[in-house]
Amino acid sequence: MGIKSRYLFLLLLFFLYYQNLSHAQAQPSTTGYFCSPTQALYPCQTYVFYRALAPAFLDLASIGDLFSVSRPMIAKPSNISNTTSPLLPDQSLFVPISCGCNFINSTFGNISYAGLNYTIKSHDTFWKVSTANFQNLTTYQSVEVVNPTLVPTQLDIGDNVMFPIFCKCADSKQFQNRTNYLISYVYHPSDNLSSLASRFGSTVQSIIDVNGNNIRPFDTVFIPVSRLPQLSQPIVPAPLxxxxxxxxxxxxxxxxxxxxxxxxxxxxxxxxxxxxxxxxKIKLEMGKDVMRKQFDKGEKPLLKGVEVNLLAEVSDYLDKYKVFGIQELREATDDFDESLVIQGSVYKGSINGEVYAIKKMNWNAYEELKILQKVNHGNLVKLEGFCIDPKEANCYLVYEYVANGSLHSWLHGNKNDELNWKTRLRIAIDVANGLQYIHEHTTPKVVHKDIKSSNILLDSNMRAKIANFGLAKSGCNAITVHIVGTQGYIAPEYLTDGVVSTKMDVFSFGVVLLELISGKEVIDEEGKILWAKVDGILEGTEERKVRKLKEWMDEYLLKDTCSVESVVNVFTVAVACLNRDPSKRPSMVDIVYALCKSDDIFFDLSEEGFSPRPQVRAR
Incomplete structure (x- = not known):
């Protein structure tokens, strides 16, 4: 071989090596997809594309149980009218998930996924459940990383495993370009980018921008869309x-x-x-067995008619949530000791090392349970289970514990620098995302009816979750004569005419925005309502607007280096929410978009060493 030939041969080897190296670096990690909570709007509501699978997943109930969502939550985006009818094998579905940016450890950093709890059954393995049940929407390697205490070869029936479903949330640029969802889709050997773009109403370039151009079969790809495409339901041909x-x-x-x-x-x-x-009947017997176990020794049983009525109301939920025993809750709360009261009739309790918020109620939990069983979003406080006390006809709802308490206590209690403008704006967007979800992604729509700062809870990262669905109502545009709510937050049309609609939540959210900006109580010592004091602030010249707003702003924000323009933008959104004409108030979709346009939400990624979100100590 001559020198020239050897030279060409070496060049060819180098080229092949470089191609292989580039190919390897372009592949996503089998443990998941890296994320940064400062680059995208985490958490977010998004969807996975799922195919009905024989024999175990040919109905919405079994698929809903797998993804911890209700049947209507799958039926509506999937264009299915009958939630109880069987599905055809390979029928296409959109399943909603709540996507978060989750810190794993110093080795893996942050991974973007929706964590789903799964109970191990006979012959289950991480690989089998990942590839069969979840259809490669995750990998067994990622399951191992998220569950470091479990040994894959030593699983027992009944073990609870977190399966991380791969997902992504839109970043600021994508959101401003009207990308509302990044649909998780498993790329099949028969797929190509053109067909995917056409099928989902996206473009080839936008898919490449999100996923790169080196997609392999069975990779999870994220398809950017402004709205979900309409799925056509298969038609069973009539016999000839x-x-x-x-x-x-x-x-x-x-x-x-x-x-x-x-x-x-x-x-x-x-x-x-x-x-x-x-x-x-089986459910009723299950409930009776649970209630019998709750009786203390020597207690008299409840009258049979009352017992049956209580069980009839919750029979649909006995298999959806964990059913706690009353003695279990008494031990968790030191027999409901007043020192463990978080707020009102909500107690802090510890069960098997896990901390919960336990809400004690009279027997009126049916409506709340009915609503909570069909919602699943990172900005809503999650219901973990419930307990029925047949002796006193009480019900206890057991929620996840949210470490930093209510927004009200932070705004009107001992303030500190942790509640700066960026944090307040992030809280506002979290609440708006939660309201958008219950207004737009539930069937029928849910109206919370009691949005206020004391019903907004903050986790250890100062991210907001909406709590207390005790007054919530499924369906809207109704009239009621029974007016409930909190003075200062109630929309005028509801107070005067009893009109129930999503726009009453929009009004209450506007009041919360005023609280975030001003730091003031919604009703002052003279009995004046906060929202009634905003007239005229945005009138006149720009200098006058800024001066009047600064006079109205929380003094803690004046010490901050926040953009006054950002505060003006949020104040403008608040005023729009408070319009006395409900039809002229913006929707939560428009509100989320308007709030996210603020420059203060996103760090400049061109700057090195940007500050992460502060970790807040638990109270």
């Missing part, structure tokens, strides 16, 4: 009947077939009804 030579004979045969089908349908309907009755 061969025409008969004798018309009269054919008519008789057709009539016979028709009557036969009607008879079969009648038998099926009766069978379903009997199955439903048997299922409810």
């Amino acid at each position: 009947v061969s025409p008969s030579k004798d018309d009269r004979k054919g008519a008789v045969i057709g009539l016979g077939v028709g009557l036969g089908i009607c008879g079969i349908l009648l038998i099926v309907v009766i069978g379903i009804w009997l199955h439903r009755e048997a299922f409810l």
Whole structure:
């Protein structure tokens, strides 16, 4: 081989090596996808593309249980009208998930995923559940990383495992370009980017911008869309009947077939009804068994009629949440000791080393349970379980514990530098995201009816979660004569005419924005309402606006280096929310977009060494 040939050969080897190296570096890590909470709007509501799978996942109930969501939450985005009808194998579905940026450890950093709890069954492995049940929306390597205390080869039936479903949230640039969702989709060997773009109403370039151009089969890709595409439901073809030579004979045969089908349908309907009755009976027996275990030794049983009524109300939820025993809750709260009261009738309790918020109620939890079982979002406080006390006919709702308490206590208690403008703006966006979810992504829409700073809780990272759905209502545009809520937050049309709509939540959110800006109580010592004092502040010249707003702002914000323009923008949103005409108030979709346009939300990524969000000590 000559020198020239050897030179060309070496060049070829170097080129192949470089190509292989580039290919390896372009691949996503099998442990997940890196994220930064300062670059994107975490947490966010997004969707995964899922296919109905035989034999275990051919109905919305089983798929809903797998993803910890209700059947209507899958049915609406998937264009399915009947939530109880069976699905066809490979039928396309959109399943909602709450995507978060989660810190794993110093080795792996932050990984973007939606954590789903799964109970190990016979013959389950991390690989089997990841590839079969979750259809490669995660990997067994990622499951191992997220569950460091579990040994993959030593799993026991009943073990609780967190499965990280890969997802991403839109960043500021994508959001401003109207990218509302990054749909998680598993790339199949038969797929190509053009067909995906056409199918989801996206573009090839936007898919490449998010995922790179080196996508392999069974990678999770994230497809940017402004809205979910319409899924076409498969149509089951009717059986073909061969025409008969004798018309009269054919008519008789057709009539016979028709009557036969009607008879079969009648038998099926009766069978379903009997199955439903048997299922409810089993649930009732389950509930009775739970309640029997809750009786203290020597206590008299509750009257049978009352017991049946209580169980009938919660029979649909016995298999959705953990059912705690009353003795278990008493031990967790030192018999509901007043020193453990968080707020009102909510107690802090510890069960098996896990801290919960336990809400004690009279027996009126049915509506709250009905609403909570169909919502799943990172900016809503999560219901973990409940308990029924048959002796006193009480109910206890057991929620996740949110470490930093209510926004009200931070704004109107002992303030400090941790509640700066960036933190307040982030809180406002979190609450807006939660309200957008219940207004736009539930069927029927949910109206909270009691949005206020004391019902907004802050976690250890000062991220906000909406709590207390005790007054919430499914459905809107209704009229009620029973006015409930908190003075100072109630929308005028609800107070005067009893009109229930999502716009009453928008009004209350506007009041919360005023609290965040001013640091003032919603009703002062003279009984004057906060929102009634905003008239005229944004009138006149720019200099006058800034001067009047600074007079109105919280003194702690004046010490901050926040942009006055950002405060003016948020104040403008608040005023729009407080319009006396509900039809002229913005929707939560518009509000989220307007708040996210603020320059203060996103760090300049061109600057090195930007400050991370401060970690806040638990109170």
